[in-house]
Amino acid sequence: MTANANIATGLAKLGMVLRSEAWRRAEATGLSPTQAQILVQLVQRGPARVGAVADAIAVTQPTASDATAALVRKGYVKRRPDPEDARAAQLHVTRTGRRLAQDLAVWPDALLGAIAALDPLEEAAFAKGLVKMIRALQERGAIPVQRMCVSCRHFRPNAHSDAARPHHCAFVDAAFGDAALRLDCGEHVAADASLQLESWTRFKEAAA
Ligand code: SF4
Structure with a gap:
């Protein structure tokens, strides 16, 4: 396989x-x-x-x-x-x-327990992978547009040198790590197409 x-x-x-x-x-x-x-x-x-x-x-x-x-x-x-x-x-x-x-709206205990089994590095890698997959599905029109950090006007990818919390949310003015990348955020404000592309490029470059 x-x-x-x-x-x-x-x-x-x-x-x-x-x-x-x-x-x-x-x-x-x-x-x-x-x-x-x-x-x-x-x-x-x-x-x-x-x-x-x-x-x-x-x-x-x-x-x-x-x-x-x-x-x-x-x-x-x-x-x-x-x-x-x-x-x-x-x-x-x-x-x-x-x-x-x-x-x-409460997630199943079994699923939360399974996520809790991941260590912090695995959790961050998994979250980043999910963001990439969901964005790719979105681009193919397979799922509706999501309110994700990577398409948000407030998102500043890799704005900090701290490897554990490299990103910045300008809405709450705070640094955060990959595990906290949001996939459906109530405060999301869609960035225009050029800012989304710029953010995505910066996000991907550091991930490479
Ligand atoms: S407002 Fe929400 S979606 Fe936008 S960067 Fe901050 S946490 Fe991410």
Whole structure:
């Protein structure tokens, strides 16, 4: 087996843990995995139209529409007019929905335990590898655009000589290491294309 196939097999096994946990929670909460994903997405990113939710979780609009209709029926989500276009509706999470989303957003203990088995160097290397893979998938259009450090206006890659914490986040004005590279940050502000390329080049050069 090639190294690539080996890594793909490993990732598939990790995906299996996440899928089985999603189904276990679906059974426990009465939500389908897609409904659970939409609820968590709305809590983490705020009110949105169905189309934007569908893009964010990479499902078709009809699938997102069916799932949100079920969430509305169950009282976890409400439709309200979009302030930017009163003819369109935005999805808002109700108080009950917010409580449920808190439980759903917790990562499975088994997965957290497995990550804890990595030493700090392995953790940093793994995080950096994930950033590279996710960016590559994004570039191929295989997954939606993510709110990652490497595409953020606040990111200053390899700005410090400290090998353990070489990067800088201008938003919190603090240095951080590879293990803390964010893949979905609430404070992310998309950099323009030339800044993203410049950041990526600096990030990659030091990684080489
Ligand atoms: S604001 Fe968030 S995404 Fe942007 S550099 Fe800081 S930690 Fe990374």
